[in-house]
Amino acid sequence: MPMPQQPDLSSLSLADIARLAEQNKLPPVDKWNPDHCGDSEMRIARDGTWFHQGSPIGRQEMVRLFSTILRREPDGGYVLVTPVEKLDIEVEDAPFTAVEMKVEGTGETARIAFRLNTGDLITAGATHPIRFESHAEGPRPYLLVRGGLEALVARPVYYELADLALSNGSVPAGLWSDGAFFPIDAGDDAVAA
Numbered sequence: 001m002p003m004p005q006q007p008d009l010s011s012l013s014l015a016d017i018a019r020l021a022e023q024n025k026l027p028p029v030d031k032w033n034p035d036h037c038g039d040s041e042m043r044i045a046r047d048g049t050w051f052h053q054g055s056p057i058g059r060q061e062m063v064r065l066f067s068t069i070l071r072r073e074p075d076g077g078y079v080l081v082t083p084v085e086k087l088d089i090e091v092e093d094a095p096f097t098a099v100e101m102k103v104e105g106t107g108e109t110a111r112i113a114f115r116l117n118t119g120d121l122i123t124a125g126a127t128h129p130i131r132f133e134s135h136a137e138g139p140r141p142y143l144l145v146r147g148g149l150e151a152l153v154a155r156p157v158y159y160e161l162a163d164l165a166l167s168n169g170s171v172p173a174g175l176w177s178d179g180a181f182f183p184i185d186a187g188d189d190a191v192a193a
Helices: 015-023 060-068 155-167
Strands: 038-044 051-053 070-071 078-081 085-092 097-105 111-116 121-123 130-133 140-146 151-154 174-177 182-183
Touching: 038 078, 051 060, 060 070, 070 151, 097 155, 111 151, 111 155, 121 174, 130 182, 140 155, 151 155, 155 174
Parallel strands: 038 085, 097 151
Antiparallel strands: 038 051, 070 078, 078 085, 097 111, 111 121, 130 140, 140 151, 174 182
């Protein structure tokens, strides 16, 4: 069955995005506790590409399906879990990538929505905070998706976030979304383009 066409993020209001996100019901992976069965021989690369036995998974429908049964374990590891099996999966950085964003409003009334590489739509806020982490190659912003699973914000989207943080006049520099404030505190170079 073909994957439904993703709507153009720029044509959606944030109310539309919230409605679509609510319709996207996920399996209750946090309630499943099967025995550990081994390694899935799968890996999620830093850029969000999913691999199986060293080859990229080309079917987006499969990536989407696997992403719905992904879970973060208390030890920080990642597994694919069903009611009857649990398999390890390697994640190089974050299991998701935020590849597109849309902003409505300004200052404290702003809302920022993201589209992930899996097609999921997430609105940043208290439930889905944005955090910044310093790395040798520069700051990396992350968005909490669910259950300890994060999305690395793609570099082009990060530049949009940095412009937004610099233009909103907040001190310290940061982002407002859905009533929550997220300072860009990963160092002085965090907002440098």
